[in-house]
Amino acid sequence: MSAGSPAASLWQSRDFKRYWAGQSLSVLGDAFAVVATPLLVLGATGSVVSMGLVTAMAMGGNLFAGFFSGVLVDRVNLRKLMIACDCARGALWGGVALLFWLAGPQIWSIYAAAAIAACVGNTFQVACITALVRLVERDQIIEANGRLQASYALMSVAGPALSGLVCARVGPVAAIAINAVSFGLSALSIATLRFRDPAPHADHDVPVRRGVLRDLSTGLRFIWRHPQLRAIIALVAATNLVVAARVDLLVFHIKHDLRQTDASVGQVFSLVSIGAIVGAIVTPRLRRRWGFAACFLGGGATVGVASAAVGVLTTPVTVALAAMVAVFADTIRSINAQSLRQECTPPHLLGRVTASWWLLTSSLAPAGAALMTALITRLGTAQVFLLGGAWLVLLAFVGVFTPIRERRPAAPLTQA
Structure with missing residues (x-):
């Protein structure tokens, strides 16, 4: 690795390393919640449909935030916004844990926290995408995303296993409380960062400040005018119809x-996360060698095949291995899509474009989460996983006939 390479220069960036560490700790807390929240709902209600409703509430909050998060990110101080979002999420999930401890199971609090925290979390994630391009150079984006995703996945190996143990010994509420604390650690790390101001832009057709409605439409119009982004959004939205409740x-x-036991659930999720670690590490190399199309479409097809296998396998080890392959391929697909969006979008539009992206791709997710969990009660687990897997393979095949099939991404657009 040469001293001047993108990967080498990232090690020399103090701000990126602080950002990387803070967000990794936050993801460790999220990994606790990924296991603890479904277990908490299942223990309180005994219903998979209730689990799906919580997910649908979160997806709905995420979808609602898409109408304003991009405008907010592009207009206000980025550091202050991210700190406020972390504090709000910490207070929400800390409140849920406190309420369960003091008053017993209160399922309504999980519904409310899931919706509001998802709304705030959407704003934070849009800000994270924008923050990255203010911390690293353009030729470092794919390396930075790969490094972030690798550490996130590493935290997701330890998190579920620890969460499973915590849930088994002291209950899921304690794991939810740990997640709340992790948001405070993230806020502290962000407070130390120095973001570059976005470069002056020549896009006088759509100024940054020109009314909320105009700002909302700016991101949508930019995506519509970019052939690859437009096609990717359609496929990702259709994908989320079946993976929202995975x-x-x-x-x-x-x-x-x-x-299996709660501890076994955590162990399976830890094994599954190994796929994300490997996928994040190899993504930059695969992108350079195979190009965008093979990584994105091939990853989507592999997710479909592996997801179908999860439903028909009958031991925790084989289920974990199949899910690991699915997560490996999905990580490659997701990093490529995110990096392409960052590479092709002018910095002053990135917040609005990212919010519009998530608004469109999440549009079917709430219905998908409710639908897939409801179908399990009618068709059974194996049939639902098989149907979902077949749908994902079909979408990858359709993508071959769209602009996504190009080996290299389109040149960056400078006009919205």
């Missing part, structure tokens, strides 16, 4: 069909 389905499969 965590709920996997937890239910392990607990109900395979009759």
